[in-house]
Amino acid sequence: MSQTVDRALSILPLLAQGPADLGQVADRLGVHKSTALRLLRTLHEHGLVYRQQDQRYRLGARLFALAQEAVENxxxxxxxxxxxxxxxxxxxxxxxxxxxxxxxxxxxxxxxxxxxxxxxxxxxxxxxxxxxxxxxxxxxxxxxxxxxxxxxxxxxxxxxxxxxxxxxxxxxxxxxxxxxxxxxxxxxxxxxxxxxxxxxxxxxxxxxxxxxxxxxxxxxxxxxxxxxxxxxxxxxxxxxxxxxxxxxxxxxxxxxx
Amino acid sequence: MSQTVDRALSILPLLAQGPADLGQVADRLGVHKSTALRLLRTLHEHGLVYRQQDQRYRLGARLFALAQEAVENxxxxxxxxxxxxxxxxxxxxxxxxxxxxxxxxxxxxxxxxxxxxxxxxxxxxxxxxxxxxxxxxxxxxxxxxxxxxxxxxxxxxxxxxxxxxxxxxxxxxxxxxxxxxxxxxxxxxxxxxxxxxxxxxxxxxxxxxxxxxxxxxxxxxxxxxxxxxxxxxxxxxxxxxxxxxxxxxxxxxxxxx
DNA sequence: TCGGCCGTTGCGCACTCTGCAACGTCCATT
DNA sequence: AATGGACGTTGCAGAGTGCGCAACGGCCGA
Incomplete structure (x- = not known):
């Protein structure tokens, strides 16, 4: 199992509980802020997380779209x-x-x-x-x-x-x-x-x-x-x-x- | 941006189009089968992809749950x-x-x-x-x-x-x-x-x-x-x-x- | 029975991810 | 207005980790 991907995916259920800022994500993941940032950026580029005006992250739009396509299949x-x-x-x-x-x-x-x-x-x-x-x-x-x-x-x-x-x-x-x-x-x-x-x-x-x-x-x-x-x-x-x-x-x- | 995570997440929209087997995923990602396998396994452990009886992969249940929690927030x-x-x-x-x-x-x-x-x-x-x-x-x-x-x-x-x-x-x-x-x-x-x-x-x-x-x-x-x-x-x-x-x-x- | 296809495994190399430290910015406090 | 702290961001060097290769094994069709 891939550690990097594992960590990145662990962010999703974490954000499902509500928006969180970079520090909170890093803490809960148990990694350095810079690491969390990189992971969040990657998730962001794929639309799975969204960054609100207050800079906090929450789950993103593409997640809905994916779930939707999935259920239609x-x-x-x-x-x-x-x-x-x-x-x-x-x-x-x-x-x-x-x-x-x-x-x-x-x-x-x-x-x-x-x-x-x-x-x-x-x-x-x-x-x-x-x-x-x-x-x-x-x-x-x-x-x-x-x-x-x-x-x-x-x-x-x-x-x-x-x-x-x-x-x-x-x-x-x-x-x-x-x-x-x-x-x-x-x-x-x-x-x-x-x-x-x-x-x-x-x-x-x-x-x-x-x-x-x-x-x-x-x-x-x-x-x-x-x-x-x-x-x-x-x-x-x-x-x-x-x-x-x-x-x-x-x-x-x-x-x- | 993290390469590994990037690749893993690219699998999701790919599977959204319909179920695919390991070879297809590897081909479309442009990586070796063993790499694709490891990524799919990680996605699987997080419930984002599901493996059907015919061994093909499709999007998984947790995706719905995540999208659901997201929308409720x-x-x-x-x-x-x-x-x-x-x-x-x-x-x-x-x-x-x-x-x-x-x-x-x-x-x-x-x-x-x-x-x-x-x-x-x-x-x-x-x-x-x-x-x-x-x-x-x-x-x-x-x-x-x-x-x-x-x-x-x-x-x-x-x-x-x-x-x-x-x-x-x-x-x-x-x-x-x-x-x-x-x-x-x-x-x-x-x-x-x-x-x-x-x-x-x-x-x-x-x-x-x-x-x-x-x-x-x-x-x-x-x-x-x-x-x-x-x-x-x-x-x-x-x-x-x-x-x-x-x-x-x-x-x-x-x-x- | 044999050959091909596909998923799976172990391994060594090197690429990629990691954590650190330092910086910039913004805000709250003095 | 000045200072301290909190937070996000960046570059870097080391090493940990993911990479592709090659070989194996099961399954199916020929």
Whole structure:
């Protein structure tokens, strides 16, 4: 691994917390000011950081553009979107699409609820991986050793009394989810918000994405939301079908890791 | 400028065009495969690139997260959003918020039209800088030398017959915009889409952002859209007021050990 | 079975990055 | 108005680090 690049890239999450001046960056990186300056200059030339009038640095414009182009290259998203929109049209609730990547699960698309009370989330924001319904689906599909390894590495924050408490409970939950082919989050992240989710599979049967419908208690009860499960599953299957269909005959996949 | 970091960062826009394998990356960078590999590994460890099952690289998840955190740190956005939503509520049209940064203008917020026919745009996407109404406002406020330098550097694509043809016309337009304090784009980017825009100013009077209302011909005529100008300007002024008010003259930041 | 393609590894050389120290500037303080 | 300090910037010499080369190994198609 390249030390120089490593240091430069470490600046980005640092600046994500808010603007910082040269000295602060150098301190937090543990390098000399002149070094930090050179790195920041390079990042600047690539548009990844921006220098404000007060000379402090913050994350730059090209970062948005890159993230944007990146998300547009995800073909699952393209294919799923009309289905998500239709489901939102029909139910009125917030619909999410999420993928798994290197131990993180993040939303890559979202259709907002029609109701005034909405849940907070953002495309690109990593989800609460130990409780979110979509996360359970995505992780439940991992090969068993990976699943165990990941579960062991995770933190298990107690967002609510119903949050997954530890790795054992999580693995148990994943097994259940894997078995039944759908997942829920009933107040595990925020007390008053429930979700039901279903997996989207590629041609080889592996889970490539997951979608969910979320709604707060004040709009519909958990039971009413669960009644939507068949609809959610059908939607996910429709997306899976579209996705497998339009994806050209994939090169052979090595199943055993 | 750091060579290593420079090379590493050059990989990102390259991957933004689509996934690529190691050889392609090395070729396009003009370096040896082993070098490209090391750079990609470093980028990977920071989550900026992701390696798919077919071993090809594409942009990674953390990029989204970073862009997300970045946009949330823009306080103009925070302050402007309710106003934009209100304007959308009242007019039904698409409302945009944009800022200028290092010769690029990009949308940082958007409220979607209520009408079924919508214009295509995305938060984070750089706008057509030579024709967009918000771009004119932001660039018109630059000091004259910078304005000239930037105008000279730009390309002037002929999106439509009404697109700004060259630097001279652009500078002329900027002068007009600067004078009148608002801007329009009448079919300059896409034949059937019109915009009206107004500037948002900081406490020192400089333009820090610009907002616009856009609608296609099929929904409202250009005249009808122009009739919204006073409303748009009032909204922009309200945001400017909020922004100047809530931004303290200077904030001091302490560094916790 | 063989050949080619691609990703990966170890290594020695030298290029490039590093930290230091000194300078210029701006601002707050006396 | 003068002084001190904080901060960003620059040039430099040393060495640490990234560079390309060459060889290996796995995979796939011939």
């Amino acid at each position: 995800l073909d699952v998203r393209e294919i799923a979107h009309p289905h998500l929109a239709a489901l939102n049209e029909r139910t009125g609730h917030t619909v999410h699409l999420a993928v798994h990547e290197d131990g993180e699960v993040l939303y890559i698309d979202k259709v907002e609820s029609r109701y005034p009370v909405r849940m907070y989330s953002r495309i690109g924001k990593p989800v609460a991986i130990t409780v979110a319904a979509v996360a359970k689906l995505l992780l439940a599909d991992l090969p068993e050793p990976e699943r165990r390894a990941l579960a062991a590495k995770l933190d298990y924050p107690r967002y609510t009394p119903r949050s997954t408490p530890d790795a054992a409970a999580f693995l148990q939950e994943l097994a259940t989810v894997r078995e039944q082919g759908w997942a829920t989050d009933l107040g595990g992240h925020e007390e008053s918000i429930n979700c039901v989710a279903a997996p989207i599979r590629g041609a080889d049967g592996r889970v490539v994405a997951a979608m969910s419908v979320s709604a707060p208690n004040v709009v519909v009860t958990a039971e009413e939301l669960l009644a939507l499960l068949p609809l959610v599953r059908r939607t996910a299957e429709a997306i899976s079908h579209d996705y497998s269909g339009t994806t050209p005959p994939k090169e052979t996949e090595e199943t055993p890791a | 823009l306080d103009v956005r925070e302050i402007a959003h309710p106003h934009l939503a209100a304007l959308n509520e009242r007019t039904g049209h698409t409302v945009h918020l944009a800022v200028h940064e290092d010769g690029e203008v990009l949308y940082i917020d958007k409220v979607e039209s209520r009408y079924p026919v919508r214009m295509y745009s995305r938060i984070g996407k750089p706008v057509a800088i030579t024709v967009a109404a918000v771009a004119k406002l932001l660039l018109a406020d630059l000091p004259e030398p910078e304005r000239r330098a930037l105008a000279a550097k730009l390309d002037y694509p002929r999106y439509t017959p009404r697109s700004t043809p060259d630097a001279a016309a652009f500078l002329q337009e900027l002068a007009t915009v600067r004078e009148q304090g608002w801007a329009t784009d009448l079919g300059g980017h896409e034949e059937s889409i019109n915009c009206v825009a107004a500037p948002i100013r900081g406490a020192d009077g400089r333009v820090v952002a610009a907002m616009s209302v856009s609608a296609p011909n099929v929904v409202v005529t250009a005249e009808e859209l122009l009739a919204l100008l006073p409303l748009v300007r009032r909204t922009a002024e309200a945001i400017s007021h909020d922004y100047s008010g809530t931004t303290p003259p200077k904030e001091t930041e302490e560094t916790p050990a």
